[in-house]
Amino acid sequence: MSGTLDTIVVGLGAMGSAALAELAARGRRVLGLDRFAPPHGFGSSHGRSRIIREAYFEDPRYVPLVQRAYQRWADLERESGRSLMLRTGGLMIGPSEGALVAGALRSAEAHALPHQRLSAAEARAAYPALSVPEGAVVVREPRAGVLFPEACIAAQLERARRHGAELHCDEPAIAWAAEGEGVEVRTARGRYHATSLVLCAGAWLARLVPELDLPLSVTRQALFWFEPAAHPERFAPERFPIFIWEDEPGRFLYGFPDLGDGVKIARHHEGEATDPDRVRRDVATGEIETMRAALSRCIPDAVGKLRETAVCLYTNTPDQHFVVDLHPEHPQVVIASPCSGHGFKFASALGEVLADLATGGAPEFDLQLFRLERLRAPR
Ligand SMILES: Cc1cc2nc3c(=O)[nH]c(=O)nc-3n(C[C@H](O)[C@H](O)[C@H](O)COP(=O)(O)OP(=O)(O)OC[C@H]3O[C@@H](n4cnc5c(N)ncnc54)[C@H](O)[C@@H]3O)c2cc1C
Secondary structure (H helix, E strand, O other): OOOOOOEEEEEOOHHHHHHHHHHHOOOOOOEOOOOOOOOOOOOOOOOOOEEEOOOOOOOOOHHHHHHHHHOOOHHHHHHHHOOEEEEEEEEEEEOOOOHHHHHHHHHHHHHOOOOOOHHHHHHHHHOOOOOOOOOOOOEEOOOEEEEEEHHHHHHHHHHHOOOOEEEEOOOOOOEEEEEEOEEEEEEEOOOEEEEEEEEHHHHHHHHHHHHHHHOOEEEEEEEEEEEEOHHHHHHHOOOOOEEEEEEOOOOOEOOOOOOOEEEEEEEOOOEEEOOOOOOOOOOOOOHHHHHHHHHHHHHHHHHHOOOEEEEEEEOOOOOOEEEEEEEEOOOEEEEEEEEOOOOHHHHHHHHHHHHHHHHHOOOOOOOOOOHHHHHOOOO
């Protein structure tokens, strides 16, 4: 592609592939660059499953966005012919006054979402694999489920290509500069010019905007797949919903049914700080034993043979809400960091939002929660 492009998208993971596909589908001349060849296992979007849920404990303002995301994933599933999503229902388990249960109920009530509140005894009867302690409360939501992240990204990239986008893999953006009202992006292979730029570089994002001094921390998050030790039928996707469990105040365990590769379990947050270019990819025996101990308390039948581990990256803001905004000095540059460990489910809807922002349009969602300004207040 020569001459000036409409938009360059840097980073083609969950968010960038969605933005690239949407821009291309709107008839824009677009180029996507990635440092690897997505979908790949070095960023934030691998590990074969992601939770999608609607009664959003983090803030009710996410609900309209996730509802749009559900629609757009379904559209992409139809268009691509790929299986992208599996509905299993979801359980939010914890103390009634805890952030998880209270937050999920707040969102469910604010948006009149279908949900049920179960006592510990009711939850144990319905889901015998779960040792829900007396006094805990369970919020059950029917629309929650699993997204298959590698397939989602592949489908978004296929959609982008089908609509004429150019993709350059294994070509990291080294730097960008404003050029009048447009931008220039430099890589080892060339210089590209465009009217606008979308930065979706995940764990590497802060390096592309050093002038903003963003307080983003990258953490190493370990994932574990266990073979059920007993009653494997209790972990089948028809019987075992995705869950998040506040097993200690402010601490969250989450997991998935056995999709044929074991029961996948992880801790939300608590990962060690890391540099995305020097991640410790092996999972130590001590980490495995710590996970076994937590699981033995909550889901004892799940703690069989360890089948697999993986390491993935969170890019965290201090308040754990996303960054989706225009560059404060260069409005032709869109900055997106929808992570803090919960962004994947939104990618299909954020693709539209990022495309709107890159073309001077007004997104239909309230993005106040995601403004850069809150992170740049005098520190
Ligand atoms: C273990 C784990 C579990 C999670 N669970 C959930 C969940 O259940 N539900 C949920 O909704 N979310 C979940 N998340 C969060 C979700 O996966 C992330 O929010 C999402 O993947 C972030 O997408 P991204 O596009 O920002 O980053 P990525 O998908 O990592 O994409 C960034 C891309 O930028 C590329 N890149 C970097 N630097 C450059 C450069 N200079 N030039 C060109 N390309 C570059 C990278 O190669 C990469 O492909 C989880 C995350 C992890 C790690």
